[in-house]
Amino acid sequence: MHFFQHKDGLLHCEEVMVEEIAREVGTPFYLYSYRTLVRHFRAFDSAFKELPHLVCYSAKANSNLAVLKTFINLGGGVDVVSGGELFRALRAGADPSKIVYSGVGKSEEEIRYALNEGVLMLNVESYQELHLIDGIASKLGTKAPISFRVNPDIDPQTHPYIATGVKQTKFGIDIDRALGWYRDAKELPHLEIRGVSCHIGSQLTEVGPFVEALRRVKELALQLRGEGIEVEYVDLGGGLGITYHQEEPPHPQEYAQAIIEEGKDLPCTYIFEPGRVIVGNAGILVTRVLYTKEGEKNFVVVDAAMNDLVRPTLYGAYQEIASVSEKGGDEKVADMVGPICESGDFLARDRLMPYFEPGDLVAVMSAGAYGFSMSSNYNSRPRVSEVLVRDGAFYLIRERESYEDLIQGEKIPPFLDE
Numbered sequence: 064m065h066f067f068q069h070k071d072g073l074l075h076c077e078e079v080m081v082e083e084i085a086r087e088v089g090t091p092f093y094l095y096s097y098r099t100l101v102r103h104f105r106a107f108d109s110a111f112k113e114l115p116h117l118v119c120y121s122a123k124a125n126s127n128l129a130v131l132k133t134f135i136n137l138g139g140g141v142d143v144v145s146g147g148e149l150f151r152a153l154r155a156g157a158d159p160s161k162i163v164y165s166g167v168g169k170s171e172e173e174i175r176y177a178l179n180e181g182v183l184m185l186n187v188e189s190y191q192e193l194h195l196i197d198g199i200a201s202k203l204g205t206k207a208p209i210s211f212r213v214n215p216d217i218d219p220q221t222h223p224y225i226a227t228g229v230k231q232t233k234f235g236i237d238i239d240r241a242l243g244w245y246r247d248a249k250e251l252p253h254l255e256i257r258g259v260s261c262h263i264g265s266q267l268t269e270v271g272p273f274v275e276a277l278r279r280v281k282e283l284a285l286q287l288r289g290e291g292i293e294v295e296y297v298d299l300g301g302g303l304g305i306t307y308h309q310e311e312p313p314h315p316q317e318y319a320q321a322i323i324e325e326g327k328d329l330p331c332t333y334i335f336e337p338g339r340v341i342v343g344n345a346g347i348l349v350t351r352v353l354y355t356k357e358g359e360k361n362f363v364v365v366d367a368a369m370n371d372l373v374r375p376t377l378y379g380a381y382q383e384i385a386s387v388s389e390k391g392g393d394e395k396v397a398d399m400v401g402p403i404c405e406s407g408d409f410l411a412r413d414r415l416m417p418y419f420e421p422g423d424l425v426a427v428m429s430a431g432a433y434g435f436s437m438s439s440n441y442n443s444r445p446r447v448s449e450v451l452v453r454d455g456a457f458y459l460i461r462e463r464e465s466y467e468d469l470i471q472g473e474k475i476p477p478f479l480d481e
């Protein structure tokens with residue numbers, strides 16, 4: 064449930080008219096509802112209240128400082144996958160002891176940064192990484208808190224690009240070999256084993272694969288305990304899906320019940336890393352129609368493009384299109400496309416939509432996750448602004464980039480000026 068609704072035909076974010084914000088900040092822009100962010104975080108967190116747990120919001124879904132701070136204020140931790148995300152989390156005020164660091168390619172510098180800041184644990188994904196971490200910790204004169212990210216080989220039935228827990232993917236270590244690796248890790252002097260992790264994929268719409276993953280992780284954890292290897296944390300990753308169109312994902316309550324049931328004979332602190340389910344439907348992308356072209360195929364050209372929201376191009380993802388000011392009347396089938404010089408630059412394809420006209424405002428719904436955070440400057444388009452609504456007021460939480468921002472850090476070597 065979210066707080067983007069039409070009232071008297073006009074789209075509102077909570078109590079604020081979207082049109083009014085567009086007038087003030089220009090288009091395109093991302094718009095988030097604070098009340099929705101809080102509601103979604105709390106719904107997820109409280110679903111696990113009977114289990115010792117920590118919700119580490121997955122920063123990569125939406126890493127704006129204000130969004131991170133919202134969850135930090137609610138007691139959340141953060142799941143980061145790069146030094147840059149760690150920096151953001153710390154800037155937003157995250158408690159380092161609530162930060163988990165995942166990722167298949169952590170650099171030496173990133174590992175040092177994480178250890179110096181005192182993160183809760185590094186989720187290790189390769190044997191070489193394990194030894195590198197041990198070596199770095201030794202130089203720093205500390206013990207590195209780690210867990211292994213295991214690959215439980217479960218097909219989450221989602222888009223192949225976001226399925227991460229099957230053997231063919233680059234993620235994690237083969238669960239069947241994990242026991243041996245834990246034994247080795249136990250012998251390394253500068254490591255402290257904290258737990259077991261997994262993350263099987265994103266936009267999952269069934270609880271089955273999560274339960275199956277936990278079952279396998281639990282088996283491993285109990286084996287480890289049998290050998291005196293302490294498993295204080297079980298990190299089950301993120302991945303719970305949302306409704307973009309007609310999907311019917313389980314409610315966090317249902318997901319939690321299934322996990323609690325499966326996990327009851329494995330007492331430990333459970334970590335969850337939800338991203339999309341918290342922020343996905345808490346944000347929209349607002350864009351303006353520039354032109355319409357009619358012919359064999361109809362096109363609505365808007366001022367937002369694949370560089371602003373890449374999900375349709377990258378995954379063929381469906382994003383609902385809504386009029387900011389309801390038009391009524393006839394509809395037609397058209398593609399909604401951006402100004403970028405690529406045929407893959409579209410926000411919607413062969414979609415039944417109102418007869419939009421130049422100047423109309425359009426809301427691309429469910430754009431709060433993997434929207435701005437995946438945006439780029441392709442075609443030298445400044446990245447758009449981000450706005451947060453709370454209690455009848457709105458706040459600019461990221462300024463639109465300027466042309467000067469686009470060339471920041473670029474240099475012309477002297478020989479070109481000769």
Ligand SMILES: *Cc1c(COP(=O)(O)O)cnc(C)c1O
Pocket residue numbers: 121123124142144165166262264265266300301302303336337338339340432
């Ligand atoms: C992307 C990711 C998440 C978040 O996934 P969602 O589908 O957005 O919940 C959590 N953990 C890890 C390790 C990830 O890579």
